[in-house]
Amino acid sequence: MTPLFGSREHPLDDRQRMAWESAQALWGVHLHDPELKPGAHMPSFAWFSFPPQVVVDPSEAERNGVGAFYESIFAHEIGHHVLSPSTRVTSFALAQQMARAIAATGRDLIPEPDAKAQMLSNLWSDMLINVRVAAMQRQRDGMPGVDPEMIRMWGVLSSVPPTGQLWWVVLRSYEILWSKPAGFLCPVSPPPRPVKRVERAAPTTPQAADTDAQRAKAVAAAAAVDARIAAEAQWAEFVVTNPDVDAGLLAETVRTFGDDPVSGALRFGMLLAPYLTAAAGSTGQSGGAGRAIDGGCAGQEDGAPPSAGELEEVLGDPRLREVPEHPAVIKARGAGGMAAPPAENGMQPSAPRAGADAMGQGYGVAETLELYSAADPNEVIAAWYITAAKRWVKPLTQPASRPNSVDETIPGALEQWSIDDEIASLDWSATLSTNPTVIPGVTTRLRAVLPDAPPEQRESVRLDIYIDSSGSMRAPRAGSPAVLAGTILILSVLRGGGRVRVTSFSGPGQVAGGARFTRDRAEALRDLTFYFGGGTTFPLDVFGVRYRDTRGDKGSHGAVTRRHVVVLSDDGLRSMFGTGQEEYARTALEVRRVLDSGTLIVEDRRHQMAEPAAAAGYDVEYIDTMDDAPAACARLARRLAEPRASRRLTPGGRRG
Amino acid sequence: MADRSKAQHGTSGPASAPAPSAAEALLQRWLARNESIDAVWAGMVPGPSADAVASRIGAVPKTFLDDRVRVVALAGDVLESDRGRGQESTDVVTVLDEVAATGSSAARRGAAIALWLWAGDEELGPLAPPLAREHAARALAAMAFRLASVVDPAEWVSDAERRDEAARTFLFWSGQLPAGEDRETASSLLTMRDSLQRNGALAAAAEEHAHRLEVTRKLQEARAREAAARYTHE
Numbered sequence: 001m002t003p004l005f006g007s008r009e010h011p012l013d014d015r016q017r018m019a020w021e022s023a024q025a026l027w028g029v030h031l032h033d034p035e036l037k038p039g040a041h042m043p044s045f046a047w048f049s050f051p052p053q054v055v056v057d058p059s060e061a062e063r064n065g066v067g068a069f070y071e072s073i074f075a076h077e078i079g080h081h082v083l084s085p086s087t088r089v090t091s092f093a094l095a096q097q098m099a100r101a102i103a104a105t106g107r108d109l110i111p112e113p114d115a116k117a118q119m120l121s122n123l124w125s126d127m128l129i130n131v132r133v134a135a136m137q138r139q140r141d142g143m144p145g146v147d148p149e150m151i152r153m154w155g156v157l158s159s160v161p162p163t164g165q166l167w168w169v170v171l172r173s174y175e176i177l178w179s180k181p182a183g184f185l186c187p188v189s190p191p192p193r194p195v196k197r198v199e200r201a202a203p204t205t206p207q208a209a210d211t212d213a214q215r216a217k218a219v220a221a222a223a224a225v226d227a228r229i230a231a232e233a234q235w236a237e238f239v240v241t242n243p244d245v246d247a248g249l250l251a252e253t254v255r256t257f258g259d260d261p262v263s264g265a266l267r268f269g270m271l272l273a274p275y276l277t278a279a280a281g282s283t284g285q286s287g288g289a290g291r292a293i294d295g296g297c298a299g300q301e302d303g304a305p306p307s308a309g310e311l312e313e314v315l316g317d318p319r320l321r322e323v324p325e326h327p328a329v330i331k332a333r334g335a336g337g338m339a340a341p342p343a344e345n346g347m348q349p350s351a352p353r354a355g356a357d358a359m360g361q362g363y364g365v366a367e368t369l370e371l372y373s374a375a376d377p378n379e380v381i382a383a384w385y386i387t388a389a390k391r392w393v394k395p396l397t398q399p400a401s402r403p404n405s406v407d408e409t410i411p412g413a414l415e416q417w418s419i420d421d422e423i424a425s426l427d428w429s430a431t432l433s434t435n436p437t438v439i440p441g442v443t444t445r446l447r448a449v450l451p452d453a454p455p456e457q458r459e460s461v462r463l464d465i466y467i468d469s470s471g472s473m474r475a476p477r478a479g480s481p482a483v484l485a486g487t488i489l490i491l492s493v494l495r496g497g498g499r500v501r502v503t504s505f506s507g508p509g510q511v512a513g514g515a516r517f518t519r520d521r522a523e524a525l526r527d528l529t530f531y532f533g534g535g536t537t538f539p540l541d542v543f544g545v546r547y548r549d550t551r552g553d554k555g556s557h558g559a560v561t562r563r564h565v566v567v568l569s570d571d572g573l574r575s576m577f578g579t580g581q582e583e584y585a586r587t588a589l590e591v592r593r594v595l596d597s598g599t600l601i602v603e604d605r606r607h608q609m610a611e612p613a614a615a616a617g618y619d620v621e622y623i624d625t626m627d628d629a630p631a632a633c634a635r636l637a638r639r640l641a642e643p644r645a646s647r648r649l650t651p652g653g654r655r656g
Numbered sequence: 657m658a659d660r661s662k663a664q665h666g667t668s669g670p671a672s673a674p675a676p677s678a679a680e681a682l683l684q685r686w687l688a689r690n691e692s693i694d695a696v697w698a699g700m701v702p703g704p705s706a707d708a709v710a711s712r713i714g715a716v717p718k719t720f721l722d723d724r725v726r727v728v729a730l731a732g733d734v735l736e737s738d739r740g741r742g743q744e745s746t747d748v749v750t751v752l753d754e755v756a757a758t759g760s761s762a763a764r765r766g767a768a769i770a771l772w773l774w775a776g777d778e779e780l781g782p783l784a785p786p787l788a789r790e791h792a793a794r795a796l797a798a799m800a801f802r803l804a805s806v807v808d809p810a811e812w813v814s815d816a817e818r819r820d821e822a823a824r825t826f827l828f829w830s831g832q833l834p835a836g837e838d839r840e841t842a843s844s845l846l847t848m849r850d851s852l853q854r855n856g857a858l859a860a861a862a863e864e865h866a867h868r869l870e871v872t873r874k875l876q877e878a879r880a881r882e883a884a885a886r887y888t889h890e
Contacts, residue, residue, distance in 0.1 A: 181844035332862030
């Protein structure tokens with residue numbers, strides 16, 4: 001465990017103490033002493049952790065030849081707490097940006113993509129910090145012709161030429177940023193890109209078929225598979241890397257985004273992710289046996305997984321919605337050479353798990369789960385759907401059950417009272433203050449009474465949600481439109497002060513969820529994302545029992561509470577109308593009679609639900625893709641919020 | 657080696673460069689001079705540091721950048737002491753006449769900044785070693801036609817990196833080696849800053865990325881066709 005205060009076992013010596021003070025002064029901060037851990041067996045000689053702690057392995061620093069550069073070592077690690085990532089949330093956001101860049105480049109092409117995202121994230125922070133520290137040292141020392149200590153330290157750290165192109169690009173961009181001639185930190189030319197031998201896949205054998213027509217279709221299907229495999233092979237092989245150009249663009253990115261690590265991280269990732277693909281060869285370690293990890297900093301020490309709040313903050317960051325594009329493409333567009341990006345998909349072909357990017361985060365829930373594998377999966381899924389739904393959420397309320405008072409008035413201006421007016425309307429105090437001598441019709445006054453139109457009374461909504469979690473529905477982990485729609489409804493109702501009850505159902509006896517209505521968002525989302533993956537049988541027994549006795553169904557002040565039901569399912573919802581459970585064939589119809597609204601939001605391309613739903617009095621909203629879910633929810637919310645005027649005043653007035 | 661070989665690519669600048677057609681016209685004027693880089697290196701003499709020249713560029717008076725000021729007249733004032741130096745003076749006037757003929761604000765301001773570098777000797781004191789004037793026409797052409805075609809002179813003043821590029825470009829085509837640098841270092845740093853070369857490389861890289869997008873699109877189509885074929889088969 002990291003101690004809160006500096007190590008007493010290995011106190012700083014005078015030289016280290018002076019360097020520590022100087023490094024703090026450089027950043028203008030005061031931290032508790034760093035911890036010295038000789039022989040820590042970490043990948044490098046320095047690292048950091050949260051809560052803010054700097055750790056250095058002095059023996060490893062000496063071994064790497066940087067024992068004379070403690071100010072820069074300390075300043076670098078302090079920079080992680082001051083500049084980048086500076087907070088845990090930012091560190092997660094940086095990793096998320098790198099993961100998005102990797103996904104856009106081709107997640108399948110990069111070995112260990114999540115570990116690579118962490119590596120890129122640390123490398124990006126390192127570059128921002130090193131450039132800033134060198135600039136601050138140059139400004140402080142102001143000695144012409146003498147390089148700042150940070151640059152001199154890098155002269156030592158880069159003594160072993162890089163074997164991979166990625167690290168060459170990084171070192172070359174340092175040369176550009178520090179105005180050093182080519183060859184100062186790395187060879188003038190980049191290492192050659194390794195040649196990968198690609199084995200061609202054997203042609204696909206068509207499936208056996210009985211008839212000529214079937215045989216022709218099987219051959220066409222096999223040809224389509226072969227075409228896809230060939231296209232994938234070409235896509236995997238044709239990875240664009242231009243070390244010289246990319247080094248210049250990287251330097252520009254570091255300069256431009258020096259104060260905004262999260263925004264710049266995506267461009268950084270898009271620049272370097274191609275070098276991580278199998279086609280581009282090694283990851284570019286410096287290659288010197290026994291030397292520190294590239295960059296000299298081991299990054300963040302085994303941080304705890306993100307909490308639910310941190311996840312929500314990270315996933316909700318609007319900077320994580322920028323379209324991933326290579327900086328060369330951005331510059332070409334700026335010069336008018338290329339068209340605007342098509343959508344948020346970036347350069348990533350649509351994956352078989354469709355819909356991930358369409359939800360607006362540019363990163364699917366499955367990939368997010370993998371990235372945060374150490375975190376609670378329920379929290380990751382909930383945070384993902386909450387942030388995906390957030391832009392669609394509006395407080396959902398409905399007109400109050402009690403009609404507005406119509407006899408309320410407010411006093412208006414003083415007017416002259418004439419003898420035709422009601423005597424009771426005479427305002428004596430106003431009359432006498434006008435003139436002590438009362439002359440009817442002349443000095444008499446009355447106070448006009450104006451009708452008051454009080455603001456429309458509104459009340460919160462109580463929504464009963466049933467979600468189909470059978471195998472035919474997309475699982476929440478794969479990006480489910482139904483779950484997104486449900487999340488939008490839950491958040492809208494809760495934000496309007498209402499309550500929800502969520503029931504997840506699948507085959508017979510497979511029913512999950514709370515029995516009561518709740519305002520607990522976590523509980524509602526946990527029920528919503530519960531997934532059985534079995535058959536589809538709508539729990540008509542539970543449904544019927546819940547709405548059999550509605551006498552005690554009262555809201556506040558004894559008013560009758562409106563009852564709204566939403567069912568999220570697919571064409572397997574025919575069971576709701578008795579298919580397969582004939583003994584409950586009339587349950588849906590009978591329940592509908594005591595409901596104010598009953599809406600089915602279904603993934604049903606053929607609209608098979610239209611007839612039975614109409615017969616039972618349920619509204620149907622069809623959704624085919626993720627993109628349809630928000631619109632369906634918006635229509636439903638509008639209906640709940642503004643029921644037709646003829647039916648608006650009486651609770652239960654819209655009941656079947 | 658002629659500079660032409662490095663200038664075959666597009667001229668889309670990294671920031672607010674002149675419009676492509678105007679930029680192309682300026683660049684063509686430079687290429688028409690057919691200057692030899694090898695000849696410049698062969699005649700190199702020691703010059704002031706790039707930082708000192710860059711600093712002077714940053715101090716250019718606004719009057720020099722005013723489009724109403726005629727550069728030929730300005731040169732007459734600035735290079736007055738060079739009158740009577742025969743061919744070089746004539747060449748300077750020729751270049752500045754060309755600058756005026758282009759009607760390009762970028763070229764005019766580029767030439768004006770180059771003139772300011774010499775004029776600064778009188779205003780701010782000479783640099784050590786002083787800026788050479790033997791190749792004034794070549795340096796003026798490099799600044800007005802070559803560099804101004806890809807980077808707007810306003811950026812030479814506002815952006816540190818572009819200022820360094822302008823200083824190095826001026827020193828190189830003036831035939832002076834920046835103080836404290838050997839030929840390899842100076843060559844490397846000039847190449848590193850050279851927007852003309854970089855734009856060419858960027859244009860090529862952008863084409864490759866466009867091709868990658870096309871490959872990606874074909875893969876998406878292949879996947880869609882496969883899904884459709886499978887659905888039909890089932």
